[in-house]
Amino acid sequence: MSTTIERHHTNARMSKIVRHGGLVYLCGQTANAGASAHGEIAAQTHETLARVDALLTEAGSDREHLLSATIYLRDIGDFAAMNAVWESWIAPGTAPARTTVEARLASPNLLFEITIVAAAS
Template sequence: MTEISRKETSSRMSKIVCHNNIVYLCGQVGEASQETVVLQTESMLAKVEGLLQLAGSDKKHILSATVYLRDMKDFTAMNSVWDKWVPEGYAPARACVEARIAHPDLLVEISVIAAKRQE
């Protein structure tokens, strides 16, 4: 039987689930108090980076990312942050869709799947 580990778990969800050296992160958002998609994207990606580190991974090991934008008019602005954040040569498979996000002040959310680093 393959082990499944969970970190930062509540009754509703785990922020990190690891299985077969794959890391699954729950949806991450930026700070709702930040008014622009650029600022929310920056804080969101900082959270992703911290969770990946906690799970034994990093942004060079991201396999797949799904980005949810409240409004596709923010696509270019969000990508201006994303493109600087992803290391050159390590772009994951990615989808970006327009979606209603749980809180009305949130402009962007991301779901990430990554491989663990081989130590």
């Protein structure tokens, strides 16, 4: 097993991407301030999943190689609207293991956050 750990977009608090042993880990991803200002769960979910796509591509993976996703919603009442976006993003037969919880997020404007584990493609 490889002991090499690759870290990308690293700062004092975190790395946005960590690769190790054929796995890709993404730190919590959220919408940017523009989408956050709209306060719509669908807009924030779309934008955040686009960020996930870009980071997975950079890391040598893609959404069809997702293994696990943890979703944090500011309001669990947004579950159905978030799922509508999620279900249009995930190809049939490729859904990862997933957990969705209601949580207080870092900014009051954030409605959606996701962490990802994927296999390198």
